[in-house]
Amino acid sequence: MFRNQYDTDVTTWSPAGRLFQVEYAMEAVKQGSAAIGLRSKTHVVLGCVNKANSELSSHQKKIFKVDDHIGVAIAGLTADGRVLSRYMRNECINYNFTYESPLPVGRLVVQLADKAQVCTQRSWKRPYGVGLLVAGLDESGAHLYYNCPSGNYFEYQAFAIGSRSQAAKTYLERRFENFADSSRDDLVKDALMAIRETLQGETLKSSICTVAVVGVGEPFHILDQETVQQMINAFEIVGEQEGPAAEPDAAAGQEAAAEQGGSTDEGVAPMDI
Amino acid sequence: MALKLPQNSLLGSQSDSQRTLYPYVTGTSVVALKYKDRILMAADMGGQQLALGSIDLKPFSYVHMRYKSVERMKPIGKHSLLGASGEISDFQEILRYLNELILYDNMWDDGNSLGPKEVHNYLTRVMYNRRNKFNPLWNSLVLGGVKNGNKYLGTVSMIGVNFKDNHVATGFGNHLAQPILRQEWHENLSFEDGVKLLEKCMRVLLYCDRSAVNKLQIAKITEEGVTIHQPYSLKTYWEFSTFENPAQGAIGSW
Numbered sequence: 001m002f003r004n005q006y007d008t009d010v011t012t013w014s015p016a017g018r019l020f021q022v023e024y025a026m027e028a029v030k031q032g033s034a035a036i037g038l039r040s041k042t043h044v045v046l047g048c049v050n051k052a053n054s055e056l057s058s059h060q061k062k063i064f065k066v067d068d069h070i071g072v073a074i075a076g077l078t079a080d081g082r083v084l085s086r087y088m089r090n091e092c093i094n095y096n097f098t099y100e101s102p103l104p105v106g107r108l109v110v111q112l113a114d115k116a117q118v119c120t121q122r123s124w125k126r127p128y129g130v131g132l133l134v135a136g137l138d139e140s141g142a143h144l145y146y147n148c149p150s151g152n153y154f155e156y157q158a159f160a161i162g163s164r165s166q167a168a169k170t171y172l173e174r175r176f177e178n179f180a181d182s183s184r185d186d187l188v189k190d191a192l193m194a195i196r197e198t199l200q201g202e203t204l205k206s207s208i209c210t211v212a213v214v215g216v217g218e219p220f221h222i223l224d225q226e227t228v229q230q231m232i233n234a235f236e237i238v239g240e241q242e243g244p245a246a247e248p249d250a251a252a253g254q255e256a257a258a259e260q261g262g263s264t265d266e267g268v269a270p271m272d273i
Numbered sequence: 274m275a276l277k278l279p280q281n282s283l284l285g286s287q288s289d290s291q292r293t294l295y296p297y298v299t300g301t302s303v304v305a306l307k308y309k310d311r312i313l314m315a316a317d318m319g320g321q322q323l324a325l326g327s328i329d330l331k332p333f334s335y336v337h338m339r340y341k342s343v344e345r346m347k348p349i350g351k352h353s354l355l356g357a358s359g360e361i362s363d364f365q366e367i368l369r370y371l372n373e374l375i376l377y378d379n380m381w382d383d384g385n386s387l388g389p390k391e392v393h394n395y396l397t398r399v400m401y402n403r404r405n406k407f408n409p410l411w412n413s414l415v416l417g418g419v420k421n422g423n424k425y426l427g428t429v430s431m432i433g434v435n436f437k438d439n440h441v442a443t444g445f446g447n448h449l450a451q452p453i454l455r456q457e458w459h460e461n462l463s464f465e466d467g468v469k470l471l472e473k474c475m476r477v478l479l480y481c482d483r484s485a486v487n488k489l490q491i492a493k494i495t496e497e498g499v500t501i502h503q504p505y506s507l508k509t510y511w512e513f514s515t516f517e518n519p520a521q522g523a524i525g526s527w
Binding site for chain 2: 097098099100101104106107110138139140
């Protein structure tokens with residue numbers, strides 16, 4: 001995308017009918033580190049790559065619990081993501097207070113999308129520079145949505161956003177038809193594999209990724225590092241091709257930390273971007 | 274209506290005469306119970322209106338008119354039924370709120386719908402918030418419904434007290450009907466038994482509650498929906514010998 005005379009503010013259309021500022025905001029999402037999500041009929045798993053700037057610092061929080069039944073993973077401007085998470089938490093809490101019932105994910109996602117749209121139609125605002133993968137449960141089952149800065153939202157069986165997400169997407173595209181009936185642990189394993197794809201050459205370690213799960217009977221929670229590491233070790237020993245590890249841990253971490261360097265990785269060919 | 278209050282009254286200036294100070298057209302008890310996987314509710318069709326005019330602060334002293342076709346139970350959305358006692362105009366206001374609530378819920382058009390639990394809690398919030406502003410909706414509400422096979426029965430008072438139970442009643446129903454229900458209600462009532470039990474309660478209320486009217490409606494809520502039956506009257510018996518000469522056994526001068 002090159003600079004042009006129609007891209008200065010969000011309220012200017014280009015002659016081709018594009019809003020460049022919105023498209024630039026979506027670019028910001030592509031620059032952020034990867035986040036992936038996938039769902040079965042009863043569970044949704046979110047995972048992201050969490051790289052710290054230096055060894056001295058801690059890494060950025062990219063997965064947020066919004067309510068017991070909803071969580072979100074972000075990619076892009078994490079500050080914008082934090083603000084939107086706070087909005088989502090507020091909406092959930094208010095709904096729960098009035099109706100003693102969890103806010104249906106589908107409705108939260110629409111409210112979020114409408115909020116993002118406002119920023120695409122005000123000259124004094126800018127679009128949010130963050131993409132959100134919203135994972136949630138409601139009466140009709142498990143859902144995964146992607147909210148983008150343009151104010152659009154889509155429902156997915158599995159999706160990946162952020163840098164090098166294409167690698168993860170290709171992996172997911174091959175396998176997504178089986179996800180609906182996957183067990184919770186298999187789902188997590190697939191998530192870990194997908195994350196690994198985006199790491200391209202780096203070792204998959206629980207210290208550089210975060211995994212979270214929500215499911216029927218299981219409130220949204222982020223898996224702790226240990227459990228995630230055990231999961232990684234388990235499936236690496238068996239080989240990354242087949243999902244089921246010998247001892248699947250409950251922590252099914254979705255470590256997408258693509259450990260390409262894994263010497264036991266024989267089945268999966270290195271992905272080209 | 275303008276009330277002449279002393280200047281330092283805690284009730285505020287006369288411009289506050291918009292607040293509800295006491296109910297004006299009221300309905301009496303509502304009784305409801307769970308049976309099998311459904312709900313039954315009963316209420317009579319009476320409304321009584323206070324006398325107009327006198328300005329003494331004893332508004333409950335006498336009745337001016339009786340209305341005999343007031344529908345005090347209304348379906349809400351697909352899953353619930355609301356019964357109310359107390360001020361009828363406030364009940365109508367509540368129905369307006371709920372209508373709007375259900376409308377917006379339907380407008381989402383997304384397969385989710387507000388069930389009886391959500392409506393009950395919404396009503397609790399409304400009633401409690403009005404009470405906090407010293408402008409209550411002068412009603413005792415009974416909210417029953419069935420959603421996804423789960424039956425729900427709850428009540429909210431005009432000050433926002435709410436709870437759920439297997440059988441509930443408002444007003445006089447709490448004193449006259451609940452004791453009967455506590456004795457005779459059980460988990461596996463059939464429809465006929467449920468109706469008989471409700472009729473027993475309504476008959477006692479008819480005999481003992483002076484604001485009751487002998488024209489009642491029974492409503493049934495199942496997973497399929499709400500049915501409010503046509504009004505009918507109960508048989509009463511007034512030939513008890515004690516009624517014929519009440520003073521017969523009395524000792525003393527009165």
